[in-house]
Amino acid sequence: MDKNINITLKVWRQKGPKEKGAFETFQLKDISQGTSFLEMLDILNEQLINEGKEPVVFDHDCREGICGMCSLYIDGHPHGPDTSITTCQLHMRKFDDGATITIEPWRSAGFPVIRDLMVDRYAYDKIMQAGGFVSVNTGGIPDANAIPIPKKDADLAMDAAACIGCGACAAACKNGSAMLFVSAKVSQLALLPQGKVEAARRAKAMVAKMDELGFGNCTNTRACEAECPKDVSISNIARLNREFIKAKLQD
Amino acid sequence: MWLLNSSIGKKLIMSISGLFLVLFLLFHMAMNVTAVFSEDAYNMICSLLGSNWYAVAGTLVLAAGFIVHICYSILLTLQNRKARGSDRYAVNSRPKTVEWSSQNMFVLGLIVVGFLLLHFAQFWYKMMFAELMGHHQIELGGAMVSTQAGAQFIKYYFSNVVIVVLYLIWYVALWFHLTHGFWSAIQTIGWNNTIWLKRWQVIGNIFATVICLGFAFVTIAFYLKSLL
Numbered sequence: 001m002d003k004n005i006n007i008t009l010k011v012w013r014q015k016g017p018k019e020k021g022a023f024e025t026f027q028l029k030d031i032s033q034g035t036s037f038l039e040m041l042d043i044l045n046e047q048l049i050n051e052g053k054e055p056v057v058f059d060h061d062c063r064e065g066i067c068g069m070c071s072l073y074i075d076g077h078p079h080g081p082d083t084s085i086t087t088c089q090l091h092m093r094k095f096d097d098g099a100t101i102t103i104e105p106w107r108s109a110g111f112p113v114i115r116d117l118m119v120d121r122y123a124y125d126k127i128m129q130a131g132g133f134v135s136v137n138t139g140g141i142p143d144a145n146a147i148p149i150p151k152k153d154a155d156l157a158m159d160a161a162a163c164i165g166c167g168a169c170a171a172a173c174k175n176g177s178a179m180l181f182v183s184a185k186v187s188q189l190a191l192l193p194q195g196k197v198e199a200a201r202r203a204k205a206m207v208a209k210m211d212e213l214g215f216g217n218c219t220n221t222r223a224c225e226a227e228c229p230k231d232v233s234i235s236n237i238a239r240l241n242r243e244f245i246k247a248k249l250q251d
Numbered sequence: 252m253w254l255l256n257s258s259i260g261k262k263l264i265m266s267i268s269g270l271f272l273v274l275f276l277l278f279h280m281a282m283n284v285t286a287v288f289s290e291d292a293y294n295m296i297c298s299l300l301g302s303n304w305y306a307v308a309g310t311l312v313l314a315a316g317f318i319v320h321i322c323y324s325i326l327l328t329l330q331n332r333k334a335r336g337s338d339r340y341a342v343n344s345r346p347k348t349v350e351w352s353s354q355n356m357f358v359l360g361l362i363v364v365g366f367l368l369l370h371f372a373q374f375w376y377k378m379m380f381a382e383l384m385g386h387h388q389i390e391l392g393g394a395m396v397s398t399q400a401g402a403q404f405i406k407y408y409f410s411n412v413v414i415v416v417l418y419l420i421w422y423v424a425l426w427f428h429l430t431h432g433f434w435s436a437i438q439t440i441g442w443n444n445t446i447w448l449k450r451w452q453v454i455g456n457i458f459a460t461v462i463c464l465g466f467a468f469v470t471i472a473f474y475l476k477s478l479l
Binding site for chain 1: 440
């Protein structure tokens with residue numbers, strides 16, 4: 001049964017990218033366990049504003065787990081202690097009365113802190129712009145069944161396409177590597193006939209951009225896959241390695 | 252050159268050099284196990300691997316493999332620490348599917364290299380190196396022995412319980428390093444998917460266990476023999 005709980009929050013506060021940050025502690029009373037984690041933060045900010053203090057800055061948008069905007073490293077886990085969900089889908093019933101909850105921003109050189117818990121994830125957009133698309137000369141919309149695609153490939157491509165680009169993979173990785181994200185974006189297209197045409201160029205361009213932006217080198221710890229809210233598999237990383245090595249050997 | 256510049260290229264170098272060293276371990280283990288059953292056979296292998304030109308060439312290739320693997324591990328670790336950023340998480344957790352060894356490969360590698368130096372000082376320096384310097388006999392525990400009498404060296408060192416324990420610690424570190432390293436190397440080459448991941452992990456675990464048990468068997472067998 002959901003009840004009301006009292007909690008202590010340890011929240012990372014940081015004025016700007018170059019400023020030094022520190023934890024600030026807040027007490028929240030009578031929080032219903034039915035509230036979502038972000039609603040709980042809304043309540044905290046309401047309280048702070050009423051006290052005339054600066055509210056805590058954090059990213060959020062759709063609040064239904066599909067946009068990839070929410071982040072937060074909660075008690076040592078990106079998107080909180082629950083598995084296969086984003087922070088906005090996390091509820092306070094996952095926490096006990098009297099709990100101390102530590103909330104940190106993504107920490108990775110590729111994602112500099114903008115303010116408090118909000119980080120700059122533009123790096124992922126830049127990787128996408130480098131090649132994460134299919135170049136199409138527009139025309140009429142073809143029938144969905146015009147190109148036959150084996151069910152297995154369609155499923156694998158869909159699983160990779162579930163990636164919402166939230167950055168949890170790089171945040172969870174001890175090497176600050178973006179390989180799970182890049183591999184999902186390469187895989188979702190490389191598996192399909194429409195995307196195969198440009199597969200070699202895509203793999204090379206996206207990996208080059210990823211390296212250029214200062215993301216780390218994957219050492220296959222599998223932390224990304226364990227923390228991914230969309231359960232993207234590291235078999236995609238193997239596929240990316242394959243696509244990349246194949247493309248380079250063909251040159 | 253993509254092999255040297257790209258992240259995947261650098262990891263491929265780690266992967267290939269690692270697999271090469273794994274093959275060497277397999278050979279070294281097989282050679283050692285021989286010593287338990289026939290010291291003469293072992294000494295024959297030692298004389299074959301003395302200062303012959305092919306043995307020296309092989310040693311150089313092997314050394315190159317070690318140096319590449321070690322240099323790239325340092326380079327990649329430094330880059331990865333930089334990519335992680337200067338602020339560290341206050342609270343850390345290790346998900347169930349994340350092996351402890353996978354997050355401590357560099358530390359495990361350091362332990363392995365540390366013992367490797369000890370091993371070099373005890374065996375290689377007094378055997379192949381001494382022979383290359385033109386000596387055919389060397390002093391070992393107060394007696395002169397041939398630089399090709401490998402079994403004498405094993406018997407001498409592994410009668411000391413401290414050295415035996417140190418070597419066993421080495422094998423344990425090596426086991427942890429190999430259990431992650433093996434499937435990780437395959438993954439980096441790209442020969443992996445959801446089904447083969449589990450298979451490679453099992454194969455890697457069996458492989459690491461066989462290698463380390465083989466080495467431990469020789470070490471313990473010679474210690475027990477010394478007690479008789």
